[in-house]
Amino acid sequence: RVSLPGGCTIGARPVEQHIKGLQLMGAQVELERGYINARIKQGTRLKGNRIIFDMITVTGTENLLMAATLAEGETVLENAAREPEVADLAHLLVAMGAKIDGIGTDQLTIQGVDRLHGARHQVIPDRIEAGTFLCAVAAAGGDIMLRNIEPMLLDVVLSKLCEAGVRIESGSNWIRATMNQRPSAVSFRTSEYPAFPTDMQAQFMALNCIAVGAAQIIETIFENRFMHVQELNRLGANIMADGNTAFVTGVEHLSGARVMATDLRASASLAIAGLVAEGETLIERIYHLDRGYDQMEQKLSALGARPAEMARHWVKQGARRLHLVDLNGVGAGKPKNEAAIRAIIDEVGEEIPIQLGGGIRDLGTIERYLDNGLSYVIIGTAAVKNPGFLREACSAFNGHIIAGLDAKAGKVVTDGWSKLSGHEATDLARKFEEYGCEALIYTDIGRDGRLPGINLEATVQIAQKVKIPVIASGGLVSLADIEALCAVADQGIDGRLAVLVDTRKTSTPQRSYIARLFHQGDDAILKKIGEEATEVVMAAKDVRHGDAPAKLIGEVADLWFHCLVMLAHFELSPAAVLAELERREGISGLDEKALRKALARAENDA
Numbered sequence: 003r004v005s006l007p008g009g010c011t012i013g014a015r016p017v018e019q020h021i022k023g024l025q026l027m028g029a030q031v032e033l034e035r036g037y038i039n040a041r042i043k044q045g046t047r048l049k050g051n052r053i054i055f056d057m058i059t060v061t062g063t064e065n066l067l068m069a070a071t072l073a074e075g076e077t078v079l080e081n082a083a084r085e086p087e088v089a090d091l092a093h094l095l096v097a098m099g100a101k102i103d104g105i106g107t108d109q110l111t112i113q114g115v116d117r118l119h120g121a122r123h124q125v126i127p128d129r130i131e132a133g134t135f136l137c138a139v140a141a142a143g144g145d146i147m148l149r150n151i152e153p154m155l156l157d158v159v160l161s162k163l164c165e166a167g168v169r170i171e172s173g174s175n176w177i178r179a180t181m182n183q184r185p186s187a188v189s190f191r192t193s194e195y196p197a198f199p200t201d202m203q204a205q206f207m208a209l210n211c212i213a214v215g216a217a218q219i220i221e222t223i224f225e226n227r228f229m230h231v232q233e234l235n236r237l238g239a240n241i242m243a244d245g246n247t248a249f250v251t252g253v254e255h256l257s258g259a260r261v262m263a264t265d266l267r268a269s270a271s272l273a274i275a276g277l278v279a280e281g282e283t284l285i286e287r288i289y290h291l292d293r294g295y296d297q298m299e300q301k302l303s304a305l306g307a308r309p310a311e312m313a314r315h316w317v318k319q320g321a322r323r324l325h326l327v328d329l330n331g332v333g334a335g336k337p338k339n340e341a342a343i344r345a346i347i348d349e350v351g352e353e354i355p356i357q358l359g360g361g362i363r364d365l366g367t368i369e370r371y372l373d374n375g376l377s378y379v380i381i382g383t384a385a386v387k388n389p390g391f392l393r394e395a396c397s398a399f400n401g402h403i404i405a406g407l408d409a410k411a412g413k414v415v416t417d418g419w420s421k422l423s424g425h426e427a428t429d430l431a432r433k434f435e436e437y438g439c440e441a442l443i444y445t446d447i448g449r450d451g452r453l454p455g456i457n458l459e460a461t462v463q464i465a466q467k468v469k470i471p472v473i474a475s476g477g478l479v480s481l482a483d484i485e486a487l488c489a490v491a492d493q494g495i496d497g498r499l500a501v502l503v504d505t506r507k508t509s510t511p512q513r514s515y516i517a518r519l520f521h522q523g524d525d526a527i528l529k530k531i532g533e534e535a536t537e538v539v540m541a542a543k544d545v546r547h548g549d550a551p552a553k554l555i556g557e558v559a560d561l562w563f564h565c566l567v568m569l570a571h572f573e574l575s576p577a578a579v580l581a582e583l584e585r586r587e588g589i590s591g592l593d594e595k596a597l598r599k600a601l602a603r604a605e606n607d608a
């Protein structure tokens with residue numbers, strides 16, 4: 003028994019092809035109140051058969067393919083979907099002992115086997131995620147390198163991007179795209195693989211919004227997959243949709259606005275348009291996006307990072323010192339990002355002190371950096387491995403050398419955290435102070451990047467052993483951490499415990515929508531309930547004026563959803579609410595049967 007499928011509401015998501023196939027294989031299937039009940043006579047198995055799909059269905063093919071592997075005899079699937087994900091599933095099944103012929107074609111022949119066994123399989127890269135980033139670069143301009151992606155999977159998409167003016171280079175498992183002009187409009191029609199994927203339609207529409215020229219987009223797979231049109235228009239796009247066809251006339255500029263994500267790829271198209279738009283774009287209901295993209299915001303931020311602008315931003319926010327890490331330099335053992343570092347120094351070097359670490363291993367490098375305008379240089383690995391070097395650096399550049407102590411359970415680690423040394427952090431701290439370091443940066447690597455809060459105890463321990471300032475770093479997540487550090491600031495021997503907030507480690511903690519709400523607390527949840535209730539009222543009024551009821555259903559769902567979140571927040575059970583409704587039944591005079599039915603349905607759905 004399974005419920006009818008969900009997925010994005012991009013049109014009806016019927017499953018009669020799945021059901022027809024299973025019936026042809028001997029299953030009894032019936033629909034009952036939103037559920038599919040399927041059974042087969044006790045002691046028998048599904049039987050192979052020849053199944054011709056009326057239309058090409060991806061999950062339909064996948065479902066029957068799986069069923070056929072364990073059916074009796076031979077199954078032939080005709081007009082099967084050829085999407086790479088279907089082939090990938092077939093390869094997994096073969097690795098598990100299934101017998102399948104015709105993988106990658108529209109005719110799959112399966113010889114049933116008695117059982118499958120475990121196997122190891124690497125899932126193919128997500129071609130739609132890759133395509134989405136390529137579209138983002140095509141629309142916003144820039145340069146992107148995608149690794150672990152098979153260009154073959156993106157054939158049409160790549161050729162359409164070329165048509166738009168993107169420069170594409172590729173190898174067996176990478177794609178690089180560069181774009182430094184406004185894209186040209188590209189027309190297309192979505193269709194089954196290997197034609198243009200419906201899952202890329204919205205992203206290409208976003209690209210067309212700011213293109214030179216006009217494009218016609220025809221959606222042939224899903225009947226309601228243009229919900230991004232009105233949101234893109236809110237950003238200033240010029241799109242007219244008529245049935246399954248959209249006409250996009252490119253405009254020169256989009257401007258930021260508050261928009262709403264309606265489904266997965268629609269959200270992606272809004273993110274792309276938001277990148278291009280002037281000013282701020284706020285995309286609501288981003289949970290649709292999170293369903294299909296892993297850390298999209300982090301990946302995009304990495305692309306857009308213009309170090310000097312970022313530095314200016316922090317200075318504007320009131321930063322009093324900048325801490326830079328040449329991360330590539332750490333691995334290489336020599337500077338790797340000098341151009342970016344120089345750009346930062348040029349931008350803000352005269353206003354605030356800048357310190358830099360990562361791959362600094364010789365006096366020449368230190369001298370060059372200080373000449374360029376850095377205030378402090380941080381030495382980590384080299385300080386541990388070659389204390390003589392640290393001593394020399396301190397005497398040659400007195401007042402400009404900071405030692406970085408990265409530690410795990412009190413023991414110092416080196417080489418980008420890859421090697422554990424035998425040294426106690428406290429011992430080294432004292433030694434580095436003797437050499438003449440200006441300060442120490444203490445990072446608990448068990449916390450860094452994971453945000454559980456600073457390791458206060460260990461930091462204080464270090465501070466108590468030395469007279470120079472200790473900069474706390476790693477795991478810092480909230481103001482509470484900083485307050486806690488301020489509270490122990492006088493426990494350093496000379497009362498100087500500085501705080502380093504490293505944004506690389508503290509920005510955008512990844513949380514689900516619900517987790518974020520929980521984190522924001524009661525007020526945020528209650529405010530949301532108020533807003534959702536208002537939206538219900540507004541949608542109900544629209545329905546009264548003749549609008550389709552789908553929106554109202556959606557708004558009620560949002561309201562219920564947030565009520566459930568609130569109940570969970572207060573550790574109350576939804577069952578208690580149902581019980582309360584049931585209790586009122588007698589008093590309020592509600593029709594008992596109708597209410598019982600509604601409750602039974604609600605319970606089922608829950």
Ligand SMILES: CC(=O)N[C@H]1[C@@H](OP(=O)(O)OP(=O)(O)OC[C@H]2O[C@@H](n3ccc(=O)[nH]c3=O)[C@H](O)[C@@H]2O)O[C@H](CO)[C@@H](O)[C@@H]1O
Nearest residue numbers: 014015016017018019020058059060061062200201223224
């Ligand atoms: C989880 C997953 O892999 N989702 C993808 C899958 O969805 P999904 O497998 O749901 O899409 P299908 O390929 O089944 O649907 C294609 C078309 O066939 C119709 N149809 C399908 C089944 C059926 O029994 N009867 C019927 O009429 C659908 O309404 C649609 O118009 O393929 C779609 C089309 O590439 C993609 O957009 C989805 O991202």
Ligand SMILES: C=C(OP(=O)(O)O)C(=O)O
Nearest residue numbers: 008009010201266267294
């Ligand atoms: C529509 C999509 O997925 P689903 O079939 O899961 O809704 C999609 O990936 O764009």
